[in-house]
Amino acid sequence: AQSVTQLDSQVPVFEEAPVELRCNYSSSVSVYLFWYVQYPNQGLQLLLKYLSGSTLVKGINGFEAEFNKSQTSFHLRKPSVHISDTAEYFCAVRANTGNQFYFGTGTSLTVIP
Amino acid sequence: KAGVTQTPRYLIKTRGQQVTLSCSPISGHRSVSWYQQTPGQGLQFLFEYFSETQRNKGNFPGRFSGRQFSNSRSEMNVSTLELGDSALYLCASSHDSNQPQHFGDGTRLSIL
Numbered sequence: 629a630q631s632v633t634q635l636d637s638q639v640p641v642f643e644e645a646p647v648e649l650r651c652n653y654s655s656s657v658s659v660y661l662f663w664y665v666q667y668p669n670q671g672l673q674l675l676l677k678y679l680s681g682s683t684l685v686k687g688i689n690g691f692e693a694e695f696n697k698s699q700t701s702f703h704l705r706k707p708s709v710h711i712s713d714t715a716e717y718f719c720a721v722r723a724n725t726g727n728q729f730y731f732g733t734g735t736s737l738t739v740i741p
Numbered sequence: 742k743a744g745v746t747q748t749p750r751y752l753i754k755t756r757g758q759q760v761t762l763s764c765s766p767i768s769g770h771r772s773v774s775w776y777q778q779t780p781g782q783g784l785q786f787l788f789e790y791f792s793e794t795q796r797n798k799g800n801f802p803g804r805f806s807g808r809q810f811s812n813s814r815s816e817m818n819v820s821t822l823e824l825g826d827s828a829l830y831l832c833a834s835s836h837d838s839n840q841p842q843h844f845g846d847g848t849r850l851s852i853l
Contacts, residue, residue: 662841671745671831671844672784718784728797729774729833729842733783 630655630721634732641709642740649704649735651693651719661702662720662729663693672718678702689713714739743767745845747832753851759820762848766813766834772796773815774842775807778829787830790815791837819850827852 635650653659660679664672676687683695693704702719719732746765754760766773774797775787786799790809807817813834819826829849833842 664844669846671747671846672833672842673844674841677841727772727789727791728786730786731776731784733781 630659630723630726630730632719632721632730632732634717634719634735636735637733638736638738640738640740643711644708646707647705647709647713647737649717649719649737651702651704651732653700653702653719653721655700655721655723657726658724660722660724661693661695662722663687663691663702663704664718664720664731665689666716666718666734668715675704675717709737709739711739711741713737745832745834745843747830747845747848749848750846751849751851753853754822755853756822756824758822759818760822760850762817762819762830762832762850764815764817764832764834764845766815766832767843770834770836770843771813772835772837772842773809773813774833774835775815775817776831776833777801778831778847779827784831787817822852824852826850 631654633652641647662677663675666672678695686692716734722729748763772791774789776784789797793809804820809815829847831847833844835842
């Protein structure tokens with residue numbers, strides 16, 4: 629089975645500052661990796677995904693993530709955050725031979741004006 | 742293309758009752774998964790259905806059950822409700838396992 633650890637439960641950051649949300653995973657097989665964002669009272673929306681190929685993945689809203697196989701990490705970054713980025717962010721993993729998604733416990737990003 | 746639709750959005754029940762939640766996936770998606778989301782626990786996987794068959798099951802008691810119909814719509818049933826069942830229940834659909842899941846806005850279930 630796979631597992632996901634999001635190291636920071638809450639991340640406050642000032643507007644226009646850069647941010648990194650950390651995600652580490654555990655798996656004995658190759659995986660697909662995803663980042664989702666959840667706004668209040670809504671479901672999860674896909675930000676970006678890594679299936680194969682380039683380890684630097686660009687997503688929506690200016691976010692990007694880098695897959696690091698040796699460190700089993702998939703950290704999410706944005707060079708300059710906006711107030712509208714305030715939300716809950718979830719990292720997820722799925723084995724490339726499996727069907728089930730495993731989610732981290734989420735990181736609450738708060739952008740301070 | 743319509744997204745994943747979950748009904749109802751909000752539900753209030755009392756202990757001991759049962760409840761049925763509905764999920765209509767994106768057209769063409771055959772995989773439907775259900776999750777329970779509570780503060781501090783994140784998303785807990787309940788089960789996944791693919792072409793009317795339960796393909797995966799999480800670690801929840803038998804009070805939680807589901808099914809999928811031939812049009813890929815899915816229902817989740819919880820019997821003998823407990824206070825701890827209060828949560829946001831999310832449904833997600835995808836073409837198949839190697840594609841990202843698309844989520845509905847969830848059904849918020851409150852148990853009094």
